[in-house]
Amino acid sequence: MIASIGLILLCQLTAEVVVRALALPLPGPVVGLVFLLLLLLARDRFGWLAIGPLRNEGVENASKGMLAHLSLLFVPAGVGVVQQLDMIASHGIAIALVLAGSVLITLLATVATFLVTARLLAMWGAR
Numbered sequence: 001m002i003a004s005i006g007l008i009l010l011c012q013l014t015a016e017v018v019v020r021a022l023a024l025p026l027p028g029p030v031v032g033l034v035f036l037l038l039l040l041l042a043r044d045r046f047g048w049l050a051i052g053p054l055r056n057e058g059v060e061n062a063s064k065g066m067l068a069h070l071s072l073l074f075v076p077a078g079v080g081v082v083q084q085l086d087m088i089a090s091h092g093i094a095i096a097l098v099l100a101g102s103v104l105i106t107l108l109a110t111v112a113t114f115l116v117t118a119r120l121l122a123m124w125g126a127r
Contacts, residue, residue, distance in 0.1 A: 004053040004062035011036040 012032035019028045040059065043049040053059055081088070088095060 001058070001062050001065065004058040005066070007039075007053045007059060008032075008036060008062065011039065 012029055015030075015032035015035050016028035018024070019026055019031055024031070036059070039049075039054070043054045053062075
């Protein structure tokens with residue numbers, strides 16, 4: 001499991017280096033997940049890559065173990081919020097309005113995306 005977690009972290013580290021070196025406007029962890037996905041797809045396509053942590057679903061089992069404890073990663077964020085209670089108290093109304101507005105914009109964008117996708121699928125299905 002340690003080797004599998006090491007491989008996951010190596011993918012993220014490689015992505016961070018690539019993102020910073022190329023000044024890409026993407027988060028390193030997202031690019032790292034793409035690297036890991038490509039590595040796992042290559043492993044499934046080419047059997048000789050199934051060595052070390054890529055063998056016997058090692059990465060999959062390690063990721064399931066980390067996902068089982070994902071809620072622990074929200075503890076630092078919660079502590080950060082508690083440390084900023086005075087700022088939240090002084091700007092609470094503005095924060096609430098921004099949160100409500102962002103939720104509304106997200107819902108509208110989701111509905112618009114669904115409608116456009118449904119129309120495109122209906123057009124393709126009619127052919």
